[in-house]
Amino acid sequence: MNITKAPSSTPDLVAAVSSDLTPTERLIAEAVLAEPTLLAFGTVSDLAGRVGTSRPTIVRFANKLGFDGYTKLQRHVRSEMSHLITRPSERIRHNAEKMRPAKAAISSAIETVFSALEGNRLAALSDLIVKARNVWILSGETSRAGAHAFLSKLSMVRPGVRLLEEHSMGTELGNAGPGDVAVVFDFYRYRRQVVNAAGILADAGVEVIAITDNPLSPLVELTDNWCEIEVPAIGPFDSSVPAVAIAELLVSQVARDLQEEATARIDRIEALWETSEVFL
Amino acid sequence: MNITKAPSSTPDLVAAVSSDLTPTERLIAEAVLAEPTLLAFGTVSDLAGRVGTSRPTIVRFANKLGFDGYTKLQRHVRSEMSHLITRPSERIRHNAEKMRPAKAAISSAIETVFSALEGNRLAALSDLIVKARNVWILSGETSRAGAHAFLSKLSMVRPGVRLLEEHSMGTELGNAGPGDVAVVFDFYRYRRQVVNAAGILADAGVEVIAITDNPLSPLVELTDNWCEIEVPAIGPFDSSVPAVAIAELLVSQVARDLQEEATARIDRIEALWETSEVFL
């Protein structure tokens, strides 16, 4: 059960009442969230001008937030801001120490993703995917999130994309052949089943694209089209972040290359979603 | 040789003219240096009252600092203060305002992930997950990769983790109740089904943790435990990278908190994999 505690920060303040906000008040909320100094420094007229509404509406907004007039609201925000200013070190960087290694690790991994796609690399890989009859996706455990992202996004851009799950590998492998492309994600502690399947596909004349973490990876023997990216450890597990990142970059290039066809496809899917009221 | 550049910070400003200050003006200087918010928030009257002088003296002080009236001085101080309080991530966001290369977009988004977990935020969320009887995971489309990563990794750390898929939501929702926690990922173009399900869970007494992209998200109404992260666009699609990142950081903290239990679990699973020769 939620005890109704007094919210302090501006986002919390707004969030607490975000449910029953009138349209114009919602605009005000967005404005003050986007520009935190508006409330602290701005006058009622400033805010009204920015949002494109009248001054009383601003005052009513302050009332709805639980303050007796705009002045009270501003006083509160200013006092919050004072606390932030007087103690920047403690307040902002409290737990930063603990998380800094993770942050550095992720940033570095993201760097390797971009270097792996440097030059004409991204274009070359995208070209293979664009020209392929079918695209088969294989992945190990830590790369599964990347494979899923790749599947769901590439499927919106072109047809014939299939994710090979462990249980269905046997039956589906037979459908692959020359003219197809296999995108294989696998990282250290390479999965026997993934590597085997990739080998079978390569033998069957399928062009293999390997996303892996080491030039010595068994996947590299299968193809010239491979990317080496770094997989950092986040806590006890290997991170899927770089795999997802490279998957998304690949898809975005493919979408660029397919331009008309891709946009047409996306539009169709969007329309379907729209009519089936998937969104709020 | 010092080129006479415009001094920026308040102390610099005061120091630049500290040589020829009248006694009263010196008092003013001391006051504003001691309390930085005085200039930013206070009126001429406030300051005069605090220092024990008259209002014109304050105005003359502003003039001596090189400003055309107190208002101009205050405007300058406020803009300085704005720069101080805006986070680095936001600064990146504004700098790369025009067109955002994918790399900058991803970096900025990763920044927001860490900001969202600053202070005791990460610990608090982890605590909820550690103490929960069951953990239910819900997600929309662009956050699916994050949800999957969360599921697969959290499952290795503790039991009772379930991903609510769209088709099975109806039947599974009934099993949730007080003592449980729901981790909900959903971003703009919020999915009707996800929001509805989250609402049902909240009503059933389930503690909701919301990972979303806006304080005005419908998920925020349901809980005090929410994180705002940025979702950049990579090509035509929204990126799953930040969702995956925050999922992994959460799991890593949970694993830290569960220490022995978690390592025991992980060891068991590893052993299973080992004997079934999953790896090469």
Add this chain to the structure above:
DNA sequence: GCCATAATGTAACGTAATGAACATTACTAA
């Protein structure tokens, strides 16, 4: 199609803001 109600805008009022002109005090030098 109409009425009740919520949402928003307009007008007006009292207060307090800044800055400038003017007055007074303190200090220094001849």
Add this chain to the structure above:
DNA sequence: TTAGTAATGTTCATTACGTTACATTATGGC
């Protein structure tokens, strides 16, 4: 001492701020 100048205080005009009361427009139920 006294004249002159710098420092400070007083008064006032103008502006703009926040707020309330009232009018108008949109919205939703019947």
